[in-house]
Amino acid sequence: MKQSLYYIPTLKEAPKDAEVxxxxxxxxxxxxxxxxxxxxxxxxxxxxxxxxxxxIIREELEAIGASELLMPAxxxxxxxxxxxxxxxxxxxxxxxxxRKDREFCLGPTHEEVITEVVRDIITSYKKLPVALYxxxxxxxxxxxxxxxxxxxxxxxxxxxxxxxxxxxxMNAWYEMVKEAYSRIFKRCGLSTKIVASNTGEIGGxxxxxxxxxxxxxxxxxxxxxxSDYGINIEASDQKEGDMAPDGSxxxxxxxxxxxxxxxxxxxxxxxxxxxxxxxxxxxKKPVQMASYGIGISRTLMAVVEEHATEDGLIWxxxxxxxxxxxxxxxxxxxxVMEVYHKLKENARVxxxxxxxxxxxxFKDAALIGIPKRIIxxxxxxxxxxxxxxxxxxxxxxxxxxxxxL
Amino acid sequence: MKQSLYYIPTLKEAPKDAEVxxxxxxxxxxxxxxxxxxxxxxxxxxxxxxxxxxxIIREELEAIGASELLMPAxxxxxxxxxxxxxxxxxxxxxxxxxRKDREFCLGPTHEEVITEVVRDIITSYKKLPVALYxxxxxxxxxxxxxxxxxxxxxxxxxxxxxxxxxxxxMNAWYEMVKEAYSRIFKRCGLSTKIVASNTGEIGGxxxxxxxxxxxxxxxxxxxxxxSDYGINIEASDQKEGDMAPDGSxxxxxxxxxxxxxxxxxxxxxxxxxxxxxxxxxxxKKPVQMASYGIGISRTLMAVVEEHATEDGLIWxxxxxxxxxxxxxxxxxxxxVMEVYHKLKENARVxxxxxxxxxxxxFKDAALIGIPKRIIxxxxxxxxxxxxxxxxxxxxxxxxxxxxxL
Numbered sequence: 001m002k003q004s005l006y007y008i009p010t011l012k013e014a015p016k017d018a019e020v021x022x023x024x025x026x027x028x029x030x031x032x033x034x035x036x037x038x039x040x041x042x043x044x045x046x047x048x049x050x051x052x053x054x055x056i057i058r059e060e061l062e063a064i065g066a067s068e069l070l071m072p073a074x075x076x077x078x079x080x081x082x083x084x085x086x087x088x089x090x091x092x093x094x095x096x097x098x099r100k101d102r103e104f105c106l107g108p109t110h111e112e113v114i115t116e117v118v119r120d121i122i123t124s125y126k127k128l129p130v131a132l133y134x135x136x137x138x139x140x141x142x143x144x145x146x147x148x149x150x151x152x153x154x155x156x157x158x159x160x161x162x163x164x165x166x167x168x169x170m171n172a173w174y175e176m177v178k179e180a181y182s183r184i185f186k187r188c189g190l191s192t193k194i195v196a197s198n199t200g201e202i203g204g205x206x207x208x209x210x211x212x213x214x215x216x217x218x219x220x221x222x223x224x225x226x227s228d229y230g231i232n233i234e235a236s237d238q239k240e241g242d243m244a245p246d247g248s249x250x251x252x253x254x255x256x257x258x259x260x261x262x263x264x265x266x267x268x269x270x271x272x273x274x275x276x277x278x279x280x281x282x283x284k285k286p287v288q289m290a291s292y293g294i295g296i297s298r299t300l301m302a303v304v305e306e307h308a309t310e311d312g313l314i315w316x317x318x319x320x321x322x323x324x325x326x327x328x329x330x331x332x333x334x335x336v337m338e339v340y341h342k343l344k345e346n347a348r349v350x351x352x353x354x355x356x357x358x359x360x361x362f363k364d365a366a367l368i369g370i371p372k373r374i375i376x377x378x379x380x381x382x383x384x385x386x387x388x389x390x391x392x393x394x395x396x397x398x399x400x401x402x403x404x405l
Numbered sequence: 406m407k408q409s410l411y412y413i414p415t416l417k418e419a420p421k422d423a424e425v426x427x428x429x430x431x432x433x434x435x436x437x438x439x440x441x442x443x444x445x446x447x448x449x450x451x452x453x454x455x456x457x458x459x460x461i462i463r464e465e466l467e468a469i470g471a472s473e474l475l476m477p478a479x480x481x482x483x484x485x486x487x488x489x490x491x492x493x494x495x496x497x498x499x500x501x502x503x504r505k506d507r508e509f510c511l512g513p514t515h516e517e518v519i520t521e522v523v524r525d526i527i528t529s530y531k532k533l534p535v536a537l538y539x540x541x542x543x544x545x546x547x548x549x550x551x552x553x554x555x556x557x558x559x560x561x562x563x564x565x566x567x568x569x570x571x572x573x574x575m576n577a578w579y580e581m582v583k584e585a586y587s588r589i590f591k592r593c594g595l596s597t598k599i600v601a602s603n604t605g606e607i608g609g610x611x612x613x614x615x616x617x618x619x620x621x622x623x624x625x626x627x628x629x630x631x632s633d634y635g636i637n638i639e640a641s642d643q644k645e646g647d648m649a650p651d652g653s654x655x656x657x658x659x660x661x662x663x664x665x666x667x668x669x670x671x672x673x674x675x676x677x678x679x680x681x682x683x684x685x686x687x688x689k690k691p692v693q694m695a696s697y698g699i700g701i702s703r704t705l706m707a708v709v710e711e712h713a714t715e716d717g718l719i720w721x722x723x724x725x726x727x728x729x730x731x732x733x734x735x736x737x738x739x740x741v742m743e744v745y746h747k748l749k750e751n752a753r754v755x756x757x758x759x760x761x762x763x764x765x766x767f768k769d770a771a772l773i774g775i776p777k778r779i780i781x782x783x784x785x786x787x788x789x790x791x792x793x794x795x796x797x798x799x800x801x802x803x804x805x806x807x808x809x810l
Binding site for chain 1 (some may be wrong): 406407410411412414438440441444445446447448449452453455470472473474475476477478479480481484496497499500501503504509511518521522523526531535536537542544546548558559760
């Protein structure tokens with residue numbers, strides 16, 4: 001891809017109201033742009049990283065047997081009346097009327113819609129379990145949208161719903177998804193702690209949150225360094241320095257960004273919404289539901305927060321929007337294009353073909369954050385290139401480098 | 406993928422209000438499910454085909470130098486006031502207020518948002534052209550939602566916007582995109598006619614629509630068999646049997662489903678929204694804009710309409726959700742799983758592992774429409790399989806078949 005055609009509007013200064021590092025950096029690096037308070041446009045570079053996160057999520061969820069579907073954002077009030085959530089939900093639920101005065105909301109979650117999708121199909125134990133997920137735009141009218149993608153009003157989520165015949169079946173899915181989540185975040189270059197939480201607006205029996213430890217997190221967590229689990233400080237009488245209950249070491253205090261949450265719902269929706277099945281003995285029973293979310297746009301923000309450098313960021317290899325950033329410092333001639341086409345055979349390459357000074361190109365490259373940079377400078381005519389891979393600089397022969405690919 | 410886990414709720418009968426073939430078939434084959442009038446859930450099989458259409462669109466648009474971004478569905482009234490469209494648009498525009506009483510709409514198109522995204526960046530001829538597209542959910546509060554995905558209220562669109570310095574530049578993009586569109590629809594197994602149209606709610610200088618000829622189309626078209634172009638009968642004094650103006654043969658009458666539209670907009674948005682650039686002489690000029698849509702969910706519907714058979718459908722190879730449908734008629738034992746794993750090495754395979762009678766499996770297979778079916782029947786134990794590829798049946802040795810892959 002030629003950089004002159006790829007729209008990356010880097011900025012010298014971030015707008016003043018951007019308070020946290022990742023938010024400033026995402027604006028400066030041309031990853032996102034604000035359209036209204038808490039409502040963002042994902043520019044090509046940022047959206048490419050989003051798509052890379054989505055690909056990892058799809059792989060891990062399909063590996064455990066979940067299938068992808070897409071539900072609407074517009075949800076009729078009638079469905080929310082069935083579960084009782086139309087009355088329960090506060091002003092965070094965005095509501096509107098259609099031209100015939102029928103009421104709808106813009107979905108913050110899809111428990112009602114998915115239950116309606118499956119309830120007249122899963123009427124026998126033979127049709128269970130069902131595990132369906134979607135990657136979709138969600139809405140939540142936050143009182144104070146802030147920190148860029150951290151607390152937005154329109155955001156991208158992955159939501160997964162499992163329907164099982166028994167509580168044991170639900171619990172098995174819960175554990176399987178929990179492990180898949182750990183793999184997903186790890187592959188995204190994030191280390192997370194799993195924290196028990198209350199069930200909030202989703203409801204149910206038990207819930208956990210996946211927290212990325214970060215100074216801009218909104219929750220305070222006690223954690224030990226060698227355990228995957230943490231404790232929400234508000235729900236505990238333990239304190240920093242105490243031994244972790246699982247004996248994994250002393251507890252530290254940190255702040256967490258919630259990037260995922262999982263809920264053992266049980267029958268909260270299936271009973272009022274009439275999602276029952278016949279078991280092997282012919283008895284009618286409510287299905288056991290669980291739901292699982294990943295904030296995809298918030299995950300992007302957490303990745304930027306964690307991978308920021310002094311003058312930009314360096315993407316983890318799994319998420320980088322391009323494999324190589326090819327930066328010619330002089331004219332983009334046939335010799336440059338030959339290197340570009342050679343690299344493109346097996347990799348995704350961004351070619352900085354802009355008519356800009358080297359200083360501008362280097363500053364932008366640091367912001368854009370592609371981990372492997374190839375600089376075609378003064379010695380390029382003599383067959384030598386400079387490389388900067390994950391911050392490590394070296395000079396080498398072009399021929400040797402191309403042969404090593 | 407095991408069919409027992411993949412959610413394909415086929416139906417014996419379509420709901421009575423489904424009027425056209427494709428709508429009935431999409432409901433019966435478990436591709437979609439209605440959530441509210443004109444609002445649908447795409448079930449796994451239908452959504453997989455949608456993703457295949459999207460992949461073709463991405464390939465063809467990136468080949469001509471366009472980059473993908475994602476804009477929000479929620480758009481502030483303030484932007485629509487800048488263009489004047491807030492007042493111009495009728496009740497099709499879905500409007501809502503947030504908790505602080507600020508007004509928003511759910512975007513039917515994104516001319517205002519994209520102009521805001523680029524206007525303070527493209528201030529010099531050096532930054533032009535810019536070509537940006539998105540694949541996104543759109544809203545239009547139709548008076549009479551009907552024909553399933555044909556006239557929905559929430560639907561999936563690809564929209565592309567080009568910004569050029571000159572009219573000649575805009576025209577060059579217009580022709581390039583027009584050709585890309587013909588390739589996209591052809592790859593989706595659709596033959597289209599290009600018809601001049603009025604510019605409607607988008608506005609501008611000139612517009613064309615891409616029409617799939619079909620008995621359920623909503624527009625009446627005059628066309629000749631050997632030309633890519635057609636004529637809207639309402640905009641012409643020609644009639645069936647006349648010679649086509651380009652001399653390509655006699656005119657026929659047919660109905661068209663509009664699957665794409667393209668608009669030479671010019672300066673309708675750039676002047677009121679202040680999207681100006683400095684040309685080489687230092688003169689300030691408004692950018693020349695064009696916009697281009699593809700109705701992705703409607704394209705899916707047109708594909709189903711065109712590829713329907715007596716008892717189901719056969720997907721075109723480019724869009725099929727799986728490469729092979731593997732149908733064992735007896736027990737799913739180790740020998741069956743061996744064939745499944747062998748096929749899976751190089752192809753996407755749906756294994757009908759359900760405990761169902763052969764008749765049920767065949768009926769579902771016809772509805773699901775995977776063009777290549779492999780039946781492991783009576784002779785499977787003797788190393789023979791039955792294949793049905795695009796309706797053509799044969800019996801062959803398993804060994805020979807696997808060796809031919």
